Amino acid sequence: xxxxxxxxxxxxxxxxxYVFGLPGEENLxxxxxxxxxxxxxxxxxxxxxxxxxxxxxxxxxGKAGVCLSTLGPGATNLMTGVAxxxxxxxxxxxxxxxxxxxxxxxxxxxxxxxxxxxxxxxxWNTQIVRPSNTPExxxxxxxxxxxxxxxxxxxxxxxxxxxxxxxxxPLKTDKLERTYAAFHSITEAATVISQAKNPIxxxxxxxxxxxxxxxxxxxxxxxxIPVANTFMGKGVIPYKHPLALWSVGLQQRxxxxxxxxxxxxxxxxxxxxxxxxxxxxxxxxxxxxxHIGETPSEIDSSYxxxxxxxxxxxxxxxxxxxxxxxxxxxxxxxxxxxxxxRADYEQYATDDGFPIKPQKLIYDLRQVMGxxxxxxxxxxxxxxxxxxxxxxxxxxxxxxxxxxxxxGIAIPGAVAAKLVYPNRKVVAATGDxxxxxxxxxxxxxxxxxxxxxxxxFNDGGYGLIEWKQxxxxxxxxxxxxxxxxxxxxxxxxxxxxxxxxxTTDFIPILKTALAxxxxxxxxxxxxxxxxxxxxQRSGDLNCIV
Numbered sequence: 001x002x003x004x005x006x007x008x009x010x011x012x013x014x015x016x017x018y019v020f021g022l023p024g025e026e027n028l029x030x031x032x033x034x035x036x037x038x039x040x041x042x043x044x045x046x047x048x049x050x051x052x053x054x055x056x057x058x059x060x061x062g063k064a065g066v067c068l069s070t071l072g073p074g075a076t077n078l079m080t081g082v083a084x085x086x087x088x089x090x091x092x093x094x095x096x097x098x099x100x101x102x103x104x105x106x107x108x109x110x111x112x113x114x115x116x117x118x119x120x121x122x123x124w125n126t127q128i129v130r131p132s133n134t135p136e137x138x139x140x141x142x143x144x145x146x147x148x149x150x151x152x153x154x155x156x157x158x159x160x161x162x163x164x165x166x167x168x169x170p171l172k173t174d175k176l177e178r179t180y181a182a183f184h185s186i187t188e189a190a191t192v193i194s195q196a197k198n199p200i201x202x203x204x205x206x207x208x209x210x211x212x213x214x215x216x217x218x219x220x221x222x223x224x225i226p227v228a229n230t231f232m233g234k235g236v237i238p239y240k241h242p243l244a245l246w247s248v249g250l251q252q253r254x255x256x257x258x259x260x261x262x263x264x265x266x267x268x269x270x271x272x273x274x275x276x277x278x279x280x281x282x283x284x285x286x287x288x289x290x291h292i293g294e295t296p297s298e299i300d301s302s303y304x305x306x307x308x309x310x311x312x313x314x315x316x317x318x319x320x321x322x323x324x325x326x327x328x329x330x331x332x333x334x335x336x337x338x339x340x341x342r343a344d345y346e347q348y349a350t351d352d353g354f355p356i357k358p359q360k361l362i363y364d365l366r367q368v369m370g371x372x373x374x375x376x377x378x379x380x381x382x383x384x385x386x387x388x389x390x391x392x393x394x395x396x397x398x399x400x401x402x403x404x405x406x407x408g409i410a411i412p413g414a415v416a417a418k419l420v421y422p423n424r425k426v427v428a429a430t431g432d433x434x435x436x437x438x439x440x441x442x443x444x445x446x447x448x449x450x451x452x453x454x455x456x457f458n459d460g461g462y463g464l465i466e467w468k469q470x471x472x473x474x475x476x477x478x479x480x481x482x483x484x485x486x487x488x489x490x491x492x493x494x495x496x497x498x499x500x501x502x503t504t505d506f507i508p509i510l511k512t513a514l515a516x517x518x519x520x521x522x523x524x525x526x527x528x529x530x531x532x533x534x535x536q537r538s539g540d541l542n543c544i545v
Contacts, residue, residue: 001165001166001167002029002033002131002162002163002164002165002166003029003128003131003134003157003161003162003163003164003166004029004030004032004033004157004162004163005029005033005166006131006134006135006166006168007030007033007095007128007134007138007155007157007162008030008033008034008037008039009037009169009170010134010135010138010139010170010171011037011039011066011138012037012038012039012170013138013170013171013173014063014064014138014139014142014170014173015063015173016039016064016066017039017040018039018040018041018042018053018057018065018066018419019034019039019040019041019042019066019067019068019095020042020044020049020050020051020053020054020057020065020066020067020068020416021041021042021043021044021047021050021067021068021069021095022043022044022046022047022050022068022069022070022074023043023070024069024070024071024074024097025070025097025159026070026071026097026098026099026158026159027068027069027070027095027096027097027157027159027162028159029159029162029163030068030095030097030157030162041068042415042444042448043444043447044412044441044444045440045441045443045444046077046438046440046441047067047069047074047075047077047078047081048077048078048080048081048408048412048438049081049408049411049412049415049438049440049441049444050067050068050069050078050081050412051067051078051079051080051081051082051084051085051092051094052081052084052406052408052409052412052413052416052438053065053067053081053412053413053415053416053441054066054067054081054085054092054093054094054416055081055082055084055085055088055090055092055409055413055416056090056376056399056409056412056413056414056416056417057416057419057420058085058090058091058092058145058150059085059088059089059090059396059399060396060399060416060417060420060421061420062091062146062150062209063091063146064091064092064093064141064142064145064146064150064153065085065090065091065092065093065416066092066093066094066095067081067082067092067093067094067095068094068095068096068097069094069095069096069097070096070097071096071097071098071099071110071111071112071114072110072111072112073110074096074097075096075097075112075114075117075118076112076117078094078096079117079118079121080406080408081406081409081412082094082118082121082122082152082154083121083152083404083406084401084403084404084405084406084409085151085152086121086122086123086151086152086404087151087274087403087404088205088232088401088402088403088404089149089150089151089205089206089209089272089403090150090151090152091142091145091146091150091151091152092145092151092152092153093141093142093145093152093153093154093155094118094122094152094153094154094155095154095155095156095157096114096118096154096155096156096157097157097158097159097162098111098114098127098156098157098158098159099111099158099159100158100159100160100161101129101158101160101161102160104158114127114154114156115127115154115156118154118156121152122151122152122153122154123144123145123151123152123153124140124141124144124153124154125153125154125155125156126154126155126156127155127156127157127158128155128156128157128158128161129158129161130161131161131164131165131166131167131168132166132167132168134166134168135168135169135170135171136171137155138155138170138171139170139171139173141153141155142173143174143176146176147176148176148206148209148210148294148295149206149209149272149294149295150209178311178312178315179294179310179311179312180311180312180315180316181309181310181311181312181315181316181319182310182311183319185307185308185309185310186309186316186319186320186323187323188307189290189292189307189309189320190320190322190323190324190325191323192265192288192290192306192307193223193225193265193267193290193320193324193326194324194325194326196264196265196288196326197264197328197331198262198263198264198265198331198333198334199223199225199263199264199265199266199267200225200226200227200228200245200259200260200263200265200266200267200331200334201216201219201220201225201226201227201228201266201267201268201269202227202228202229202230202248202266202267202268202269202271202281203216203227203228203229203230203233203236203237203268203269203270203271204229204230204232204233204268204269204270204271204272204275204276205230205232205233205270205272205275206269206270206271206272206293206294206313207233207236207269207270207313207395208232208233208235208236208270208395208396209270209294210270210294210312210313210314211314212236212269212270212313212314212317213235213236213237213394213395214314215313215314215317215318216236216237216269216313216317217236217237217238217241218317218318218321219317219318219320219321220237220241220243221241221243222321223321223324223326224243224326224328224329224330225243225267225326225330226243226244226245226259226330226331226334226335226337226338227241227243227244227245228245228246228247228248228256228259228260229244229246229247229248230247230248230249230271230272230275230276230402231247231249231275231276231383231387231400231402232272232275232400232402232403233270233271233275234247234387234390234391234392234395234397234398234400235392235393235394235395235396235397235398236270236395238392238393238394239391239392239393240393242335242338243330243338244338245259245334245337245338245341246341246388246391247387247388247391248260248276248281249275249276249280249387249402250384250387250388250538251280252534252535252538253538254388254538255337255340255341255344256337256341257281258333258337259333259334259337260281260282260287262331262333262334263287263331264287264288265287265288265289265290266281266282266287266288266289266290267289267290267292268289268290268291268292268293268297268303268305269292269293269313269317270292270293270294270313271291271293272403273298273300273303274402274403275402275403276402277300277302278300278302278303279300279301279302282302282303283302284302285301285302285303285304288306289303289304289305289306290305290306290307290308290309291303291305291307291308291309291310292309292313292316292317292320293309293310293313294310294311294312294313295310296308296310345359345363345389345391348360348363348389349363351503352503352504353503353527354502354503354525354527355525355526355527356500356503356506356524356525356526356527357526357527357530358381358382358385358389358457358526358527358528358530359385359389359530360503361457361506361524361526362385362386362389362390363389364506364507364510365390365427365429365455365510366389366390366391367507368507368510368511368514369425369427370424370425371392371393371394371397372394372397372421372424373397373424373425373426373427374396374397374398374399374414374417374421374424374425374426374427375390375397375398375399375426375427375429376398376399376409376410376413376414376417376426376427376428376429377390377398377399377400377401377410377429377430378407378408378409378410378411378428378429378430378431378434378435379401379405379406379407379408379409379434379464380407380430380431380433380434380457380462380463380464381431381457381459381463381464381466381467381528381531382429382430382431382457382463382526383400383405383464384464385530386398386400386429387400387402399413399417407433407434407437408434408437408438409434409438410428410429410430410434410435410438410454411428411430411435411438411439411441411442411445411454412438412441412444413428414426414427414428414445414450414452414454415441415444415445415448415450415452417452418445418450418451418452419448419450422450425452425453425514426452426453427452427453427454427455427514428452428453428454428455429455429457430454430455430456430457431456431457431458431459431462431463431464432456432457432458432459432460432461432483432486433461433462433463433481435454435456435486436483439454439489442454442490442493442495442519442521443493445519446493446494446495446518446519450519451516451517451518451519451520452519452520453510453513453514453519453520453521453522454519454520454521454522455510455522455524456486456521456522456523456524457524457526458483458486458523458524458525458526459525459526459528460480460481460482460483461479461480461481462479462481463479463528463531465479466479466528466531467528467531467532467535470532471532471535486499486521486523487499487521487523489521490520490521494518495518495519495520495521496513496516496518496519496520496521497520497521497522497523498512498513498520498521498522498523499522499523499524500522500523500524500525506522506524509522510522
């Protein structure tokens with residue numbers, strides 16, 4: 001047995017089902033070992049796509065997704081997706097090939113110090129230099145990657161080490177032990193909550209990672225406390241719940257911001273500051289905060305909790321619920337806000353303007369998708385509208401990257417989502433800019449048999465940047481481009497392509513596309529004048545308390 005074979009045995013021991021990546025000279029021994037293993041190697045068309053697939057796989061399953069590249073340019077291509085997983089809290093293990101250790105002291109072809117390069121974008125990384133250390137390194141990599149807060153780790157394997165004889169066996173895997181909050185923190189939190197007049201819950205992705213949706217919903221219901229979710233916390237509480245205030249996190253004021261203006265206590269549950277800076281909703285640091293999470297709070301001058309409840313989130317919520325004495329009805333102002341938010345959402349139900357307004361497009365998308373179906377948003381202006389208007393019944397049914405927020409994630413992410421949930425409908429929602437960054441992975445999707453719909457919000461430019469330019473300078477520059485014929489592009493790859501030519505076309509086309517047994521592409525013109533109309537409305541928004 002060589003080191004590469006031992007490495008693959010260790011991956012099998014960790015329950016790895018897929019490795020996403022590209023073949024290269026320096027990872028030949030790993031590829032040969034994978035060929036004789038139970039793991040399916042999925043050849044992608046770009047290393048960035050491989051890393052995004054591993055990223056979304058990790059986010060959906062809680063188990064580290066694995067991606068593989070060769071050295072040099074292959075490894076640098078991998079970095080964007082690795083960084084995305086790390087800042088989004090998705091478990092991922094990246095493995096890179098490398099020149100032999102006998103060449104690292106000289107100027108060797110394609111050699112970069114990958115351990116140094118990946119260190120800033122991972123929780124931990126190392127290079128295998130002794131074959132016998134492989135089981136310990138792999139076990140540590142998965143344990144660190146999957147521990148709260150999850151993230152990316154990196155293993156560098158020089159080609160001469162990969163070929164060396166190795167002895168050893170995979171180490172026993174261990175389940176991560178649940179930790180429980182101190183009773184004094186639970187009691188303090190219950191007291192503060194009982195005394196609050198207008199509390200509001202802010203729930204983030206940490207509650208999804210902790211599988212705490214049921215506990216959060218019961219906690220809010222029993223204590224009559226309204227709930228706002230971050231972009232990455234969608235579905236923790238069903239959007240139809242009478243206490244759900246939907247998503248917070250737009251960089252401009254929205255209805256939900258009025259709820260934070262009026263509150264006297266924010267109960268932050270599984271909230272990661274990277275999702276939505278507390279300086280946006282607590283700029284003066286005056287709102288009292290209770291932090292409920294599996295790790296202590298980050299340091300921020302606008303986020304200084306009066307109580308920290310650190311431990312298993314569901315257990316903490318149930319224990320607080322036993323001790324909190326709160327008979328008040330929900331804040332009437334918060335319920336009025338919910339009514340305003342819902343009315344704003346529903347007003348686009350019958351809009352027939354064309355090109356389609358993003359609100360209408362997302363409203364109709366929601367009508368077609370089932371409660372367990374999955375939408376993966378790319379990054380761009382459409383992401384803001386999806387965050388505001390695509391609402392979820394269940395966690396992990398609308399995936400938005402809001403930590404690193406890298407363009408190009410939607411299509412490779414949809415491949416991973418369809419591998420994890422082959423019987424669910426999956427839509428990759430992307431702008432025309434993001435589409436062109438990783439559209440090559442549609443060939444991967446066809447080859448591995450993962451049919452999903454790619455919905456292109458087509459405006460012929462980088463719409464989000466134009467939005468920001470016009471807000472700041474009153475004009476825009478360098479944001480417009482031409483596009484190929486997306487329908488013909490899809491057909492040239494063996495896919496199905498559709499073009500929306502009227503607002504009433506969209507739902508029938510979407511239903512047809514979702515029924516196909518190959519990946520499909522829908523080209524949909526979108527009216528992003530709504531961006532500027534929204535800016536004007538939000539600028540005029542007054543919170544009357």
